[in-house]
Amino acid sequence: MTTLAAEHNDSLRSTGHPLAWWAWAAGCAVAASRVGNPVVLVLLLLAVVLVALARRPAGPWHRALEAGLLLGAVVVLVRTGFYLLLGLPDSSPVLVTLPTIELPAWFSNVSLLGEVHVAGLVQAAVAGLALAVLIVTVGAVNAVASPRRALRSLPASLHHLGSAAVIAVSAAPQLLTAARRVRRAQRLRGQPARGLRGLAATLIPVLAGALDQALDLAASMDSRGYARAQRGGSRLVGAALVIALLAAAAGGYGLLAATGATTLSAVLLAGGVLLAVGASVLASRSVRRTRYRAEPWGWPETVITTCGVLAAATAWVGVILDPAGLGPWRLSTGWPGLPLLALGILAAAAVPAFLPDREGR
Amino acid sequence: MIEIENLSVGYDAPVLDRLSATIDEGELCLVIGPTGSGKSTLLGAISARVPHLTGGRVAGRVRIDGRDTRQHRPRDLADLVGVVGQDPAATFTTDVVEDELAFTMEQLGVPEPLMRRRLEDVLDLLDLAELRRRPLATLSGGQAQRVAIGAVLTAQPRVLVLDEPTSALDPAAAEDVLAALARLVHDAGVTVVLAEHRLERVVGFADRVISLTPTPDGATAAVGAPAEVLARAAVAPPVTRLGRLAGWEPLPLTVRDARRAAGDLRTRLGSAVVPRTPAPGEELLRADRLRVTYGSVVAVRDVDLSVPAGQILALTGRNGAGKSSLLWALAGALPPTAGRVRAGGRVALVPQSPEDLLFRLTVVAECAAADPPGESGATRTLLDELAPGVPGEVNPRDLSEGQRLALALAVQLAPGATVLLLDEPTRGLDYGAKARLAEVLIGLRDAGHAVVVASHDVEFLAQVAGRIVQLADGQVVTDGPARTVLTDSALTAPQVARVLAPVPLLSVAEVAAALAGR
Numbered sequence: 001m002t003t004l005a006a007e008h009n010d011s012l013r014s015t016g017h018p019l020a021w022w023a024w025a026a027g028c029a030v031a032a033s034r035v036g037n038p039v040v041l042v043l044l045l046l047a048v049v050l051v052a053l054a055r056r057p058a059g060p061w062h063r064a065l066e067a068g069l070l071l072g073a074v075v076v077l078v079r080t081g082f083y084l085l086l087g088l089p090d091s092s093p094v095l096v097t098l099p100t101i102e103l104p105a106w107f108s109n110v111s112l113l114g115e116v117h118v119a120g121l122v123q124a125a126v127a128g129l130a131l132a133v134l135i136v137t138v139g140a141v142n143a144v145a146s147p148r149r150a151l152r153s154l155p156a157s158l159h160h161l162g163s164a165a166v167i168a169v170s171a172a173p174q175l176l177t178a179a180r181r182v183r184r185a186q187r188l189r190g191q192p193a194r195g196l197r198g199l200a201a202t203l204i205p206v207l208a209g210a211l212d213q214a215l216d217l218a219a220s221m222d223s224r225g226y227a228r229a230q231r232g233g234s235r236l237v238g239a240a241l242v243i244a245l246l247a248a249a250a251g252g253y254g255l256l257a258a259t260g261a262t263t264l265s266a267v268l269l270a271g272g273v274l275l276a277v278g279a280s281v282l283a284s285r286s287v288r289r290t291r292y293r294a295e296p297w298g299w300p301e302t303v304i305t306t307c308g309v310l311a312a313a314t315a316w317v318g319v320i321l322d323p324a325g326l327g328p329w330r331l332s333t334g335w336p337g338l339p340l341l342a343l344g345i346l347a348a349a350a351v352p353a354f355l356p357d358r359e360g361r
Numbered sequence: 362m363i364e365i366e367n368l369s370v371g372y373d374a375p376v377l378d379r380l381s382a383t384i385d386e387g388e389l390c391l392v393i394g395p396t397g398s399g400k401s402t403l404l405g406a407i408s409a410r411v412p413h414l415t416g417g418r419v420a421g422r423v424r425i426d427g428r429d430t431r432q433h434r435p436r437d438l439a440d441l442v443g444v445v446g447q448d449p450a451a452t453f454t455t456d457v458v459e460d461e462l463a464f465t466m467e468q469l470g471v472p473e474p475l476m477r478r479r480l481e482d483v484l485d486l487l488d489l490a491e492l493r494r495r496p497l498a499t500l501s502g503g504q505a506q507r508v509a510i511g512a513v514l515t516a517q518p519r520v521l522v523l524d525e526p527t528s529a530l531d532p533a534a535a536e537d538v539l540a541a542l543a544r545l546v547h548d549a550g551v552t553v554v555l556a557e558h559r560l561e562r563v564v565g566f567a568d569r570v571i572s573l574t575p576t577p578d579g580a581t582a583a584v585g586a587p588a589e590v591l592a593r594a595a596v597a598p599p600v601t602r603l604g605r606l607a608g609w610e611p612l613p614l615t616v617r618d619a620r621r622a623a624g625d626l627r628t629r630l631g632s633a634v635v636p637r638t639p640a641p642g643e644e645l646l647r648a649d650r651l652r653v654t655y656g657s658v659v660a661v662r663d664v665d666l667s668v669p670a671g672q673i674l675a676l677t678g679r680n681g682a683g684k685s686s687l688l689w690a691l692a693g694a695l696p697p698t699a700g701r702v703r704a705g706g707r708v709a710l711v712p713q714s715p716e717d718l719l720f721r722l723t724v725v726a727e728c729a730a731a732d733p734p735g736e737s738g739a740t741r742t743l744l745d746e747l748a749p750g751v752p753g754e755v756n757p758r759d760l761s762e763g764q765r766l767a768l769a770l771a772v773q774l775a776p777g778a779t780v781l782l783l784d785e786p787t788r789g790l791d792y793g794a795k796a797r798l799a800e801v802l803i804g805l806r807d808a809g810h811a812v813v814v815a816s817h818d819v820e821f822l823a824q825v826a827g828r829i830v831q832l833a834d835g836q837v838v839t840d841g842p843a844r845t846v847l848t849d850s851a852l853t854a855p856q857v858a859r860v861l862a863p864v865p866l867l868s869v870a871e872v873a874a875a876l877a878g879r
Contacts, residue, residue, distance in 0.1 A: 148456055163454070185717035188694055188710050189731070189772065204720040208758055213451050219414050220452035224513065225439030225468035290470050292463035292480070 014358045015055050018150035020301035021352075024051075025141035027308025028349050031315035032133035036328035038126045040342040045072075045133045047350040052140035054353040061146040068139015072132030079128030083120055085112055092119035092331065119331040126329065153295055163226065174213075178206045240279040248272030300355045310348035314341060362386040362520060362552045363407060368421035369579060370411055376402045378579030379421070382571055384554065386519070389546045389566050391587070392556040393596055394573030396761050396791045399580040400556040401524055403573070407554055408444045408522050409435045425520060440469055443513030445523045449505040450497070458500075458508055459493045465516040476515075483511045486549075487541050502680060503534025507541060514545070520552045521545065528558060528789055531680045531817045532853070539563055558791055561598035561820065561856055564591070565615040572596075588612045596792045599820055599856040602869045606876075619860040630864045630875055635844065638827040641669035645811040646691060646708065646780045650700035653686045653835075660686035662835035663700065668780065668811045673802055675822045675843065676815040678832035684815040685713065687832065688782045691813065706779030713784045715769030719757040724768060727757060731772040744771035747801050763794030770801070780811045787818045799824040823847055823855035823867035843867075 015021070028048055035041060052065040084098070094115045101112035151162040182205045247268050254265025318326045318341035325339030363384040370377040376399040384390045392400050405411035409430040412419045423430045426441055435444075443465075446452055455461045462483060466476045484490045487507045492500065500508060506526055513521065523542070527535035543566045545551045557563050564570075570587045572594040573580040583590050588611050591597045597605070600619040604612045607626050613619035646668040653661040661683045668674055676684045689695035691702055692710035712718065721727045728740040744751055748767035751760065757768055766786060774781065783802075787795050795818075802812050802825050816822055822829070822843065829846040831839035839846055848858045848865050855867050866872050 146456075152460075181714075182717045182720075184694065185712045185714075186720070188692060188712065189718060190776070201720045205717055209716070216446060216448070216451045217454070219410055219435070220444065220446065221454060222414065222435040223408055223410065223439060223442070223444040224454075224465040225436050225516070228436035228439055228468060290467055290473055290476065292460065292467055292473065292476050 014295070015057055015144050016304060016355070016358065017295045017297050017301045018145035018153050020297070020304040021141050021145040022150060023305040024308035024311075024349075024352055025137050027310070027312040028137045029134050030312035031345050031349065032130055032137065034312075034315040034319050035326050035342075035345070036126070036130075036319075037326055037336045037339075037342065038129060038329060039336050039338055040326065040345065041126070041129050041133055043338075043342070043346050044349055045129075045136055047346050047353075048133070048137050048140050050350055051353040052143050055355075055357070056140075056143040057357075061142050064139045064142035065136075066139075068136040068142075071139070072135045075132050075135060076125060076128035079131070080121060080124045083124035084116060087116070087120045087124065089115060090117050090119050092117045094118075095121060122331050149295070152291075163221075175206060175210055178209055182206055237279045237282050240275060240282075244272045244275035244279060246272070248276060296358075298358070300358070303355060304352045307348045307351050311345050314344045314348060318342070318345065362388075362426060363554070364422075364424045365406070366422045366424075368403075368406060368419070368423060370399070370402050370406060370417055370419050371579065372415075372417045375577075375579030376417075377406075377573075378576065378581050380580075380582045381421075382582065382584045384552060384569060386552055387546065387550040388568040389542070389553045389555065390569045390571060391560075391563060391567040392554065392571045392573065393560060393594060394580065395575065395596060395793055396763065396789075398573040398575045400573060403571070404444075404522050404524050404554060404556055406430065407520070408442050409433055409438050410444075436468075439465060439518075440516055441518055442520045442522060443510075443516060443518035445506070445509050445513060445521070445526050447525045447528050449502075449509035452509060453497050453505075456496055456498070458489065458495050458497060461497060461508055461512050462489075462515050465513060469516055471516075479515050479517065483515050486514070486544070487511045501534065502530050503537045506530060506534070506538050510538070510541065514551075518551070520554065523553065523555045525556055525558060525789075527562065532819070533679060535559075535562060539566065542566070558789070559818070559820075560596065561600065564598055564601070567614075570594075587614055599869055600860060603857055603860060603872060606869060606873055616856055616859045619856075623860050626872075627861055627864055630861065630866065630872065635865055636871055636874065638843075639671055639807070641672040641827070642809065643670055643705070644668070645670045645705045646813075647703045648687075648691060648700065649703075651687070651690055651697050651702065652699040653683070653690050653695060654698045659835050661690060661697075664832075664835075664837055666691075666830065666837070668813060670779070670809050670811050671806055672827050673806050673812045673814060673825050675826035675829045676813060676832060677817065677822070677829060682832040683835040684832055685784055686835075688784050688813065688815055692782055704780060707777055708780040708782065709773035709776075709778035710782040711766070711769050711773055711784065711786065713788070715766050716758060718769050718772060719765070722756055723754050724751055724757055724760070725753040727768060727772060728753075728775075731775045733776045740771050740775040743775055744768060747771055748797065761794075762789040763791075763797065766790070766794075766798070767801075774805075779809075780813070781805060782813045782815075784815050785817070786814060787816060787821045795821050796824075819847065819853060819855050820868075823858070824870070 028044065032041065032044055035044070049065065049069070056062055056065060095118050096116050098113040098116060100114040103112065151165055154162040179202055182202050186201055249272075251265045251267070251269025251272055254262070254268065315326070318339070322339050322341055324333070325337060326342060329336050365380060365382045368377055368380045369375065380403070392403055394400050402411055405415060406419070406423050407425065407430075411417065413434045425438060428438065428441065430438070453461055454464055459480065462480050463476060466479065471479070484493060487510060489507060489511055492504060492508070497505065497508065510521075510526070527538055530538065539562055542553060542555070546553055546566070555563060564587055567587045570585065570590040572583045572590045574583070574595060583593065591601045591614070592605070592612050598614075600613050600616060604619060604622070607623075609619075609622045613622055644667050648664055648666040651661055651664045651666070652659065664687060676687065678684055686695065688710060690697045692708050693702060693704070694710065719727055721730060725741075728744060729737070731740040733739060744767060747770055748764055751764050751768065757765055760768065786798060790798065799821065802814070806812055814822070814825065826843040829839065829841060829843045830837055831846070844865055844867065847867055848854055848862065851859060851862070854862070857869060857872060858865070858867050861872070866875060
């Protein structure tokens with residue numbers, strides 16, 4: 001039972017406060033969506049993977065990194081696939097000519113397949129790559145700081161929402177196990193049904209079982225005092241929180257998409273964050289609960305968070321200072337170099353790999 | 362501590378009928394009754410889940426330490442009533458033992474220093490200190506159940522409500538959990554309300570028994586001291602039924618009591634004719650050097666086994682000894698790593714959770730789908746033989762455990778199987794349903810089937826098994842006639858055998874037959 005022992009020892013270690021890791025991940029994500037240079041993107045991806053490999057503890061979320069990498073690869077393939085299917089012609093040389101599928105006349109200007117241009121194809125792959133880095137970052141942070149721990153660290157006002165989300169998250173692997181068990185049992189009845197009928201044969205027992213389990217769990221949580229500490233009057237605070245989150249999301253999107261209106265986006269983001277913090281503080285006052293062994297915040301957490309902020313800030317400023325080296329890149333401008341500022345982004349993203357784990361919790 | 366006055370509960374049909382009982386502080390109260398008699402409903406009423414979570418019509422009143430459950434939701438009683446269910450894994454909300462133990466205290470807003478101290482106390486009380494940082498997913502059944510009990514105890518409830526906490530455990534793990542409960546009652550003065558099928562394990566600890574008897578107007582209750590109530594109750598452990606048969610007064614509840622009263626009976630039975638099991642027929646299933654591995658773990662280690670027609674073979678061994686893996690390999694559903702299985706006919710396996718086999722919306726549809734070509738109605742006929750009166754237009758999930766097992770059996774047997782394998786079939790069955798299952802298996806044996814049953818339930822095996830194969834660590838450690846193997850050990854023998862040793866009788870039915878035969 002060496003695996004058990006390993007897990008046992010591993011759960012004694014802590015990789016640090018989950019919110020610090022999420023700050024780092026957010027920083028890397030901002031950098032990935034700002035930078036257009038494919039070389040920097042690939043190196044950023046490697047830095048994120050390095051951190052995850054170095055720091056992830058054993059546990060149920062261990063494999064989130066691999067899941068992220070897989071999903072990232074799928075995204076790049078789908079993105080290039082769409083270009084092959086629907087891509088618009090450009091002035092670059094034609095790589096290969098696929099047979100064109102003519103669409104009815106009312107699809108003006110759109111044809112399926114047809115000529116594949118080098119520039120368009122590379123552009124599509126790079127756009128897919130940026131998205132893939134985002135996805136791998138999310139996978140990496142989940143592998144390093146399990147979502148359960150992250151949600152446990154939410155402020156008290158979001159505690160109930162967080163607990164519910166945690167449980168929903170942990171239901172997914174249980175569903176998979178149940179599906180495997182049911183498939184195995186049904187093979188006992190002879191040739192398993194295929195297609196829709198086979199799907200129903202698996203889904204009905206799995207979902208019925210999941211529903212029973214969910215009701216059991218709800219009853220158990222109720223008996224254990226879940227949601228008991230909440231006093232009335234938090235509806236207004238809840239509404240404020242939702243509005244704040246929406247505003248922050250809209251602002252964040254506006255900023256990252258960088259389609260003009262930067263000032264408005266920044267105001268929205270800042271206002272949203274302020275409102276969210278205020279509502280959180282108000283709501284926390286009406287929730288009476290305590291936390292067992294809250295994650296401590298020490299110097300490694302500060303370093304991790306700073307790394308995230310530095311990566312984001314360097315990318316942000318770098319694109320303005322050196323648009324040719326870091327900004328959007330075109331095939332026509334030749335092989336992209338590795339500007340000095342990019343090294344700053346990469347270093348900031350990779351430093352958390354070399355921090356020590358904390359002994360005990 | 363708990364006052365129940367004229368409690369009636371009904372959903373579509375009435376469940377409980379004007380039930381009154383008082384449970385004093387520090388008592389262990391056992392709730393018994395056949396499946397569907399409303400045990401869970403009664404426990405739900407005590408934890409305020411009935412009616413707050415279930416709905417339904419409720420009349421009468423339940424008060425816990427003066428708090429009326431009509432005004433208090435389950436969460437308002439969290440500091441007073443702790444609830445533990447059958448499946449601990451279904452109620453876990455975190456992923457490490459320590460966090461799980463702290464969950465309730467966090468909800469109640471217990472200050473952190475106090476939280477730490479209570480947690481240490483509970484770790485010691487339930488012997489969990491070794492497990493404190495273990496992920497919940499890696500715990501064994503008995504450990505998980507102790508963690509579930511610990512998780513409600515940290516809130517220091519004065520009442521603990523447990524709904525069949527040992528039904529999924531092997532005997533050793535069940536002893537563990539029950540010993541922990543007995544300790545809670547004696548040392549901590551916690552009031553415990555416990556529903557349990559396998560009475561023989563718990564009745565010795567009980568101070569009071571509520572016995573539910575189903576009637577068309579809902580179940581009625583008999584409340585009193587264990588010996589009084591069990592003298593008349595429909596369900597009773599084997600020692601008590603032996604006492605009724607022999608006319609002992611007072612009625613024994615434990616093997617110790619019965620053994621002291623049994624001197625006379627032992628001499629009367631001294632030369633009793635031991636019933637013979639019929640001679641087995643030709644070999645129907647054979648395993649040679651069978652080995653099953655999962656990664657680096659060897660589940661079944663070079664097992665040789667021959668199963669003849671007309672025999673019920675019992676596989677025993679603790680959880681994780683390889684019983685299920687061996688059954689799946691014998692059924693041909695799990696490719697063995699080495700060795701081979703030869704079967705002289707179709708092999709049918711009913712897995713541990715028979716509901717996994719069933720996915721159609723009605724019993725009729727399930728039966729129709731299982732009919733062999735050209736024999737429509739065969740499954741339904743078989744089902745009626747196994748369990749008469751199963752309604753046809755009902756979803757299999759809404760059947761009782763016993764009826765669902767019968768349906769799974771019928772579905773698996775209908776295509777003409779000659780070998781039947783059952784994995785823990787008595788889980789969740791009451792005494793009545795177990796007796797019917799025993800009749801069914803004996804009927805199949807007499808019809809020339811080979812039957813293999815993996816089970817922990819010694820009392821059930823005493824009724825059916827002709828041969829016992831005990832597994833430990835994937836290997837066969839014992840293979841012999843059931844009567845010899847079951848009477849070998851003073852600790853794991855069925856209750857009747859322990860009372861009557863050295864007379865080799867295994868069940869109350871055998872004693873009755875031996876007495877009548879004289």
